[in-house]
Amino acid sequence: MDLRKRRSQEKLQLALAQHLQSKTIDEITIGELTKTAGVSRQTFYSNFDSKQSILLSRIESLFEKAWVKTEVLIQNSEIGREEFVEVSVRNLLEECDKERKMMRAAFTGQAGIQCLSLLKTLIARLISDRILFQFNHNFNAHQLDTISDFYAGGVIGTVQGWLVDDSAMKDINSVARQIGRLIPHGLDGYIAKPC
Numbered sequence: 001m002d003l004r005k006r007r008s009q010e011k012l013q014l015a016l017a018q019h020l021q022s023k024t025i026d027e028i029t030i031g032e033l034t035k036t037a038g039v040s041r042q043t044f045y046s047n048f049d050s051k052q053s054i055l056l057s058r059i060e061s062l063f064e065k066a067w068v069k070t071e072v073l074i075q076n077s078e079i080g081r082e083e084f085v086e087v088s089v090r091n092l093l094e095e096c097d098k099e100r101k102m103m104r105a106a107f108t109g110q111a112g113i114q115c116l117s118l119l120k121t122l123i124a125r126l127i128s129d130r131i132l133f134q135f136n137h138n139f140n141a142h143q144l145d146t147i148s149d150f151y152a153g154g155v156i157g158t159v160q161g162w163l164v165d166d167s168a169m170k171d172i173n174s175v176a177r178q179i180g181r182l183i184p185h186g187l188d189g190y191i192a193k194p195c
Helices: 003-019 030-037 041-047 051-074 081-098 100-108 112-135 141-164 172-192
Strands: none
Touching: 003 030, 003 041, 003 051, 003 100, 030 041, 030 051, 051 081, 051 100, 051 112, 081 100, 081 112, 081 141, 081 172, 100 112, 100 141, 112 141, 141 172
16 A cells, blocks of 8 residues: 555544544544545545445554554463463553544444454454464364354453443453453363363
């Protein structure tokens, strides 16, 4: 992607984030976005097909930033399963927290299904790339998919709950700790039973 196109996309993403501070995504018009971003309507449509697609591209970039931090952890064989999950989830939540209003809009609006799919892909990658290998257990492809889907669903539900609840009980560290305990211990039980 050329630099000019990337800059236009970033301007539109930032304009959407700015408008989401005071409006819902449905209340924001394309005209408002292009005016705030300082780009033409034609530029908008050459980069995105809807306001929801701006959300998706921004969410995808946040998830990628979280994944880059997680890849560093994957190289560390000394880190335990529970700690690995906790730190990985904390990385994800910290990226989400930077643009919380945008994340809320993404997960509650028309882009919600696609955002959930992006998050599920990230969580499945996390589970299959590191956690399962620490169990010294050979999972077949079907088992791996089932396990990843199940835990991705649990993590997604927890992240959604965290996004809409601003209480002190739902701070990043407590949510990350909760998930850090859930996944490895649940997998212990899964392995102990015949699959």
